[in-house]
Amino acid sequence: MGSISYRNLDQCESFHALLKEKGGASLREVLTPERVGSYQVPAGGGLFYNYAAKAVDERILSLLSDLAKEQQLLEKYRALLAGEVMNTGEKRKVLHHLQRGELAGPVVHEGVNLREFYVEQHEKAFEFARKVHEGVVRGPSGAPFTTVVQIGIGGSDLGPRALYYALEGYVRATKGALPMEARFISNVDPDDAAAVLSSIDPARTLFILVSKSGTTQETLTNAALVSSFLREKGITEPKRQMVVVTSKTSPLAQDPDYLAGFYIDDFIGGRYSATSPVGGVVLSLALGPEVFQELLAGAHEADRSALEPDPRKNAAMLDALIGVYERNVLNHPATAILPYSQALHRFPAHLQQLDMESNGKRVNRWGEPVAYPTGPIIFGEPGTNGQHSFYQLLHQGTDIVPLQFIGFVEGQTGFDREIDGSTSQQKLNANLAAQIVAFAKGKDAEDQNKHFPGGRPSSLLYGGRLTPRTAGALLAHYENKVMFQGFLWNINSFDQEGVQLGKVLTKEVLAGTPTDPVLTAYARILGVRRS
Numbered sequence: 211m212g213s214i215s216y217r218n219l220d221q222c223e224s225f226h227a228l229l230k231e232k233g234g235a236s237l238r239e240v241l242t243p244e245r246v247g248s249y250q251v252p253a254g255g256g257l258f259y260n261y262a263a264k265a266v267d268e269r270i271l272s273l274l275s276d277l278a279k280e281q282q283l284l285e286k287y288r289a290l291l292a293g294e295v296m297n298t299g300e301k302r303k304v305l306h307h308l309q310r311g312e313l314a315g316p317v318v319h320e321g322v323n324l325r326e327f328y329v330e331q332h333e334k335a336f337e338f339a340r341k342v343h344e345g346v347v348r349g350p351s352g353a354p355f356t357t358v359v360q361i362g363i364g365g366s367d368l369g370p371r372a373l374y375y376a377l378e379g380y381v382r383a384t385k386g387a388l389p390m391e392a393r394f395i396s397n398v399d400p401d402d403a404a405a406v407l408s409s410i411d412p413a414r415t416l417f418i419l420v421s422k423s424g425t426t427q428e429t430l431t432n433a434a435l436v437s438s439f440l441r442e443k444g445i446t447e448p449k450r451q452m453v454v455v456t457s458k459t460s461p462l463a464q465d466p467d468y469l470a471g472f473y474i475d476d477f478i479g480g481r482y483s484a485t486s487p488v489g490g491v492v493l494s495l496a497l498g499p500e501v502f503q504e505l506l507a508g509a510h511e512a513d514r515s516a517l518e519p520d521p522r523k524n525a526a527m528l529d530a531l532i533g534v535y536e537r538n539v540l541n542h543p544a545t546a547i548l549p550y551s552q553a554l555h556r557f558p559a560h561l562q563q564l565d566m567e568s569n570g571k572r573v574n575r576w577g578e579p580v581a582y583p584t585g586p587i588i589f590g591e592p593g594t595n596g597q598h599s600f601y602q603l604l605h606q607g608t609d610i611v612p613l614q615f616i617g618f619v620e621g622q623t624g625f626d627r628e629i630d631g632s633t634s635q636q637k638l639n640a641n642l643a644a645q646i647v648a649f650a651k652g653k654d655a656e657d658q659n660k661h662f663p664g665g666r667p668s669s670l671l672y673g674g675r676l677t678p679r680t681a682g683a684l685l686a687h688y689e690n691k692v693m694f695q696g697f698l699w700n701i702n703s704f705d706q707e708g709v710q711l712g713k714v715l716t717k718e719v720l721a722g723t724p725t726d727p728v729l730t731a732y733a734r735i736l737g738v739r740r741s
């Protein structure tokens with residue numbers, strides 16, 4: 211593998227050449243039917259990344275390809291896959307790709323082949339799920355488990371929850387019913403747990419306590435809250451209907467009272483852990499092991515396609531490059547994720563953590579402040595709902611927000627009717643096509659209040675249907691896009707120091723020892739009285 215030299219984005223000649231293209235291409239001029247058909251590239255899992263409505267032309271794309279080579283994006287990806295320390299803040303390898311397949315040979319750490327360890331934990335989860343489904347593993351009263359509740363927050367909640375909602379309709383339609391219903395408790399707000407606990411049969415509910423560190427206050431508090439609830443319901447040994455998913459070094463890993471334990475290592479970051487047992491246990495229980503296996507296969511396809519050397523044939527890399535062009539040359543501080551699929555309604559929330567906790571950084575991989583913008587603000591809601599909410603600003607606001615549409619030709623469930631000459635799925639996708647063109651081309655009007663400036667760029671990730679394979683590829687596409695953007699900005703996308711200060715101040719308030727009188731004042735008006 212050739213040597214890798216790390217440099218800041220503003221130390222790249224191709225970046226300075228791009229800065230001369232600061233206006234971007236005029237969408238009214240470049241967006242043609244031919245371009246809609248040609249400006250797209252396979253993304254794995256049956257997905258295609260279409261960038262016809264992005265404000266780029268052949269010259270800009272050529273300069274972006276130069277930037278990819280100058281920043282050695284592929285070499286850095288390969289180095290990460292091979293187990294080099296790419297999490298420079300915590301001095302750790304970054305190995306979430308290894309959860310779904312091996313792309314750069316074995317990675318051995320302290321004598322352990324980590325792919326074999328990851329496969330072993332997946333197989334253990336599949337076997338456990340089968341035993342629960344067959345009634346071999348039952349609740350304390352002998353009743354079979356019918357519901358699974360995941361207790362976790364951040365990466366221990368958002369990805370698994372988004373994937374469950376993404377695929378529950380598919381599984382109900384293809385299998386007739388879910389193997390188990392899943393619920394999620396994440397917020398320390400007791401009303402979150404109350405809402406879930408009021409909807410389950412305690413004797414038939416299996417709980418999954420998920421915390422990689424085993425120290426997250428919200429998760430440990432909720433686990434204790436659930437345990438006290440179960441005891442009040444006469445279940446004297448709550449841990450006998452709880453399994454844990456944690457790192458081997460966590461305090462939770464040492465407790466033999468839990469029904470079962472599934473482990474990840476420190477090389478799987480929380481926001482990158484949905485294809486580890488963090489997502490694998492709940493999804494195998496709720497959707498079936500084979501669904502999670504198909505999801506892993508789709509993610510692996512996307513990972514493999516991200517190894518394509520030509521940026522114009524590498525969907526995740528091209529998406530990353532265009533995103534950096536929009537952020538650092540066109541100076542757009544935000545971007546919206548707009549899935550035209552109600553099943554993906556929690557996917558934007560997952561991407562907020564994935565992107566903003568990875569690239570919301572002000573220093574480079576060596577800890578030096580950078581002189582250019584990095585990670586964008588991410589928000590989004592499913593279409594068509596967003597059209598009746600924030601699209602006004604997107605169409606006629608004073609800021610341009612680049613858009614990332616996601617769409618599928620077919621629905622998941624087959625439930626649909628032709629009404630007024632078209633089906634609902636046709637209406638959904640007609641809206642999607644219309645929005646792409648309306649944003650890009652706008653519409654002139656004398657009355658400025660009715661004028662649509664256009665020039666709003668968008669991409670479209672689309673496929674035939676949202677299946678487990680497609681969902682896996684979608685998840686991995688964005689993980690790889692975020693990784694490539696971190697390489698472009700020369701930042702460490704794999705630690706999260708920015709979440710620590712809040713935790714420290716919270717502990718001071720709860721201990722009754724806030725050092726800051728302003729903090730004391732806020733704690734007082736919010737009723738946090740500590741003796």
Ligand SMILES: O=P(O)(O)OC[C@H]1O[C@](O)(CO)[C@@H](O)[C@@H]1O
Pocket residue numbers: 363364365366420421422423424425426429479480481567706709
């Ligand atoms: O899985 P754990 O260790 O409980 O952490 C939960 C979440 O908290 C964070 O550490 C900080 O937000 C995330 O990175 C992580 O996904």
